[in-house]
Each structure stands twice: as C-alpha cells, then as structure tokens.
C-alpha cells in the first residue's frame with residue numbers, strides 16, 4: 001500500500017496552525033521561559049540524551065497542533081510502512097530500509113517474499129572478519145608488509161557518511177591512517193597519493209552504482225599509480241569494492257572475494273550502516289562499528305514506538321516545519337560543541353537537502369508551500385568568532401540545534417567547563433537577548449555615559465531567537481549512532497508531512513548529463 005497523499009496545507013490542523021500563528025508570532029521566548037515548569041514540559045529524556053526545546057516560540061497549543069498535523073497526514077502509518085519495507089521510494093520503485101541494517105530483532109523483513117536479514121548478517125560477518133585481518137596485520141600487501149593506510153574512494157553518500165563518522169570517532173581510532181578521496185579535482189587525489197606507499201595501502205572503492213564519474217576517475221588514477229610499482233596480480237591485496245554493480249566491479253579488475261554488498265533498498269546518503277561503512281570498521285574496529293549501529297537502532301525504536309509529543313525526531317521535525325512554513329525561516333543551523341563533529345554539517349547537508357529539496361508533491365504537482373530547509377553550520381566555539389554575529393543580530397530568523405556533550409573525552413575539565421559555558425551562553429543570548437535598559441545601565445557603569453545615545457541601538461540584542469539543546473553524556477560510537485539516526489528520522493518525518501518523496505535525487509542528474517555532453521563535444 002502506497003504512502004498517503006495529503007497536501008498538508010489542506011488539513012484542518014494546518015488551518016488551525018495558520019490561525020494560531022497569527023497570535024503565536026508575537027510569542028516571546030523570554031516571557032515563555034518565566035514559567036518554571038517550561039523546561040520540564042518541553043524536554044525529552046532518552047537514556048544518555050536530553051533534548052530541551054523550551055527555547056522555541058511555541059506553547060503547548062503549538063505543539064499539540066503540530067502533532068495533530070502529523071496525525072492528520074498519518075505519519076504513524078508512514079513510519080510503519082518504512083520499517084516494514086514497503087516500496088515508499090515510489091519514484092525509484094524501492095524500499096527504504098537503512099533501519100534494517102541495524103536491526104537486532106529476529107523479525108524477518110521481506111522483500112519480494114525473501115527475508116533480507118540473513119544477507120545483512122552475512123555482510124556484517126564479512127566486514128568483521130576483513131577488518132580484523134587488516135587491523136591485526138594478518139592481511140598483507142604485495143611485498144608482505146602490513147597495511148598502514150586506508151583510502152576510501154567515493155563521493156556523496158559513499159564518502160560523506162564514512163568520512164564524518166571516522167572524523168567524529170577519531171578518539172577511538174586504531175593504528176591505521178584513513179584518507180578520503182572524493183572530488184574529481186585531480187589535485188585532491190594527487191595530494192592523497194603523495195602521502196601513500198603502494199606496498200602498505202588498501203583502497204576501498206565505494207560506489208553503489210559504480211558508474212559515478214568522480215569515483216571511477218579517481219579509482220582509475222589510483223590504480224594506474226599503483227601499477228607503476230606493482231602488477232595486476234597484486235590488485236586483490238590492495239583493492240576492495242562496495243557496490244551493487246558486480247559487473248562493473250569485475251570489469252575494474254577487483255577480485256570477487258573482495259566485493260562487499262550494497263543493496264538498492266538502501267539510499268546512498270543513508271548507507272553508512274552497510275558495507276559503505278567499511279572504512280569506519282577498519283578505522284575504529286568492528287566492535288565500535290557495531291556500537292554505532294546499536295545506538296542507531298535505539299533511536300529507531302524510540303522513533304517507531306514513542307508518542308509524537310515525546311518523540312525526539314518527530315518533535316524536532318515539527319519545530320523545523322513551524323519555522324520553515326509559518327515563520328518562513330529559510331535556513332537552520334547545526335552547531336556541534338565538539339571539534340570531533342566538524343564534518344557533521346557537511347554530512348547533514350547531503351542527507352537533508354538531497355532528500356527534502358523537492359518542489360513536486362506525491363501527486364506529481366508543484367507544491368505551493370515551502371519544503372526542504374537549507375542546513376549549514378560549524379563547531380562551537382569557532383563559529384562564535386565567525387558567523388554567530390549574524391545569528392544574534394542579523395535580520396534573519398535562524399533556528400539552531402546546539403549539540404553538546406556533558407563530558408569531554410580527554411577529561412581536560414578546565415577546557416570543557418569553558419566550552420560548555422559557551423554552549424549554554426549562546427542559547428541564552430539568542431533566546432533572552434539584552435534589552436535597551438540593560439545596555440543603558442551597562443554603558444553607564446562602564447564609564448561610557450557620554451556615548452549612550454550613540455552606541456545603545458547597536459548593543460541591544462533582540463533575543464527571541466530559537467534553539468534546541470541536544471545534550472549527550474559523552475561522544476561514543478553508540479551516542480553518535482543515535483544522533484545520526486535522529487536526523488535521519490527527522491528527514492523522513494518532514495518528507496511525509498510535506499507530501500514529497502525524500503528518497504530520490506533526480507535534481508542532481510541534469511548537471512551530470514550536461515557535463516558529459518560538454519566533455520564529449
């Protein structure tokens with residue numbers, strides 16, 4: 001059964017939200033936060049994670065109406081269909097089953113009458129055994145030396161996810177050095193090659209289609225470089241592939257035993273949980289890779305089973321819709337207070353914008369409301385010294401997710417105290433601002449009385465700028481899995497509510513075609 005096809009703007013809830021917005025747009029976060037129960041009422045605790053969304057321009061009525069909207073478009077039914085493996089990626093005629101990759105239940109998931117779980121388990125065993133061999137040094141290069149370097153060759157979903165996770169889990173890394181080559185820009189691959197020894201490097205070519213221009217060009221360049229010192233008989237010791245296109249992999253010269261599976265029921269940008277994550281397992285070990293999957297599964301179960309008003313991905317999706325569709329905010333920022341997460345915004349840009357950057361609804365009609373948000377961000381505190389001026393005092397409304405960790409990994413408590421003081425201070429500054437009266441007093445007592453009239457307007461902070469606090473105990477493989485899964489389900493929820501198809505990406509094709517034509521002309 002297909003997904004329901006409901007234009008959200010025709011629902012009763014949308015009409016109520018529109019009326020409610022007329023009053024609610026004057027809501028003031030500072031006033032709202034005077035309610036001593038607000039924090040508790042607008043917080044969700046889930047194991048090692050707290051999501052506090054009290055600093056938003058919402059009341060209980062807003063949340064109720066947003067939940068009503070989710071119910072009216074039958075989000076529950078869509079969630080069930082996704083987890084059951086119905087072909088909800090209608091435009092590509094595919095299931096959307098990245099959740100199956102991390103499912104530990106024995107419940108079968110059938111595609112065309114066949115359970116896919118055994119295939120997933122076999123792939124995981126292969127990832128484990130291969131990672132163990134390479135990490136332990138049992139796997140040898142063509143001159144008998146151990147592998148020291150891993151190069152992931154891929155782009156988009158075949159690069160951003162593994163690259164972001166390896167960067168984020170640096171603390172858990174083993175002796176191997178991991179590199180990522182993605183850009184067709186030859187300077188990228190050249191810079192990486194410069195650092196490599198062909199005798200001790202393992203190349204992981206990741207491409208679902210194995211036709212992507214960037215990946216195949218980079219892989220060919222690397223193979224030619226490798227063959228300057230080795231022979232084609234040495235390729236099996238140094239090249240492995242992750243793909244659905246076994247024929248193309250074979251044509252490239254990769255040994256059948258060195259091919260890891262990919263499946264059409266997993267979208268590229270949701271594939272880091274599959275063998276696409278091989279470089280993750282190689283970099284941090286299979287146990288940590290498994291823990292990442294476990295964290296993601298915990299969030300899957302929360303998303304699947306929790307009531308919408310206490311459901312973290314659903315609530316964050318609804319808040320984003322509130323700002324995107326009613327306040328007409330165009331962008332949202334993702335601001336992790338951890339240098340480890342510096343690649344998260346890049347990763348989320350593909351996940352969110354390739355999924356929900358759609359202007360045609362599930363009827364094939366042009367939508368007459370806003371869909372996918374523009375996502376951007378960087379790490380705190382660096383970004384405080386870069387773009388936060390605009391977020392605090394600029395003319396645009398930019399809802400922001402502040403991601404933080406109670407504990408640091410190296411235990412430098414002095415640093416962490418300062419980091420977290422900034423984390424909380426930014427959210428308070430955005431929400432509560434600084435009034436004319438406060439600025440006035442400040443200037444008076446700082447000996448700048450003469451300049452009060454001149455400086456006052458520039459020093460006022462309007463405040464009333466929304467943020468979500470997403471706070472984990474500690475950055476671990478498991479908590480990272482939870483965080484990524486959280487955003488995946490937020491994407492799904494928004495796609496359902498906007499009545500669009502989130503799992504195709506036809507918008508990237510035209511540019512590819514034109515580039516090919518130009519090359520051949």
Ligand SMILES: O=P(O)(O)OC[C@H]1O[C@](O)(CO)[C@@H](O)[C@@H]1O
Pocket residue numbers: 155156157158206207208209210211212215268269354505508
């Ligand atoms: O894994 P492949 O087939 O090389 O594709 C790479 C990327 O290209 C896209 O198809 C389009 O950019 C992405 O969705 C995908 O992640």
